[in-house]
Amino acid sequence: MANVANTANMPAKRKQQPKPRHVPERTCIACKQVRPKRELIRVVRTPSGHVELDPTGKKSGRGAYLCAKRSCWEPALHKGRLEREFELTLLEEDRAALEAYLATLPAEAPPAPAQSSRAKKAPPQG
Ligand SMILES: [Zn+2]
Numbered sequence: 863m864a865n866v867a868n869t870a871n872m873p874a875k876r877k878q879q880p881k882p883r884h885v886p887e888r889t890c891i892a893c894k895q896v897r898p899k900r901e902l903i904r905v906v907r908t909p910s911g912h913v914e915l916d917p918t919g920k921k922s923g924r925g926a927y928l929c930a931k932r933s934c935w936e937p938a939l940h941k942g943r944l945e946r947e948f949e950l951t952l953l954e955e956d957r958a959a960l961e962a963y964l965a966t967l968p969a970e971a972p973p974a975p976a977q978s979s980r981a982k983k984a985p986p987q988g
Pocket residue numbers: 890891892893894895928929934
């Protein structure tokens with residue numbers, strides 16, 4: 863006979879209490895918002911004086927964190943936030959790499975639901 867869903871006989875999933883795990887948080891150096899570390903982009907100052915992206919978060923060196931949005935990267939790169947943070951002057955090649963990354967970022971991180979445009983009433987027509 864048709865042996866239907868095999869999976870129905872599987873031992874019930876053990877219910878695990880979702881323990882509130884400690885989420886490491888970091889502060890964005892531009893907007894100063896505290897966010898879970900994984901939502902932020904780590905930039906690292908390597909021991910050799912380079913500043914580079916650290917997508918894995920594992921490079922050694924002094925790190926700084928930025929939101930994944932242009933409005934935080936722009937002041938970081940263009941207004942010296944990052945240089946002040948690292949107390950150095952960005953090398954041109956490093957700056958170029960970071961600029962290239964900036965260009966890939968969305969202007970704003972979470973797309974906020976637009977609501978205001980609906981409220982507009984049609985102008986009275988004579
Ligand atoms: Zn930010």
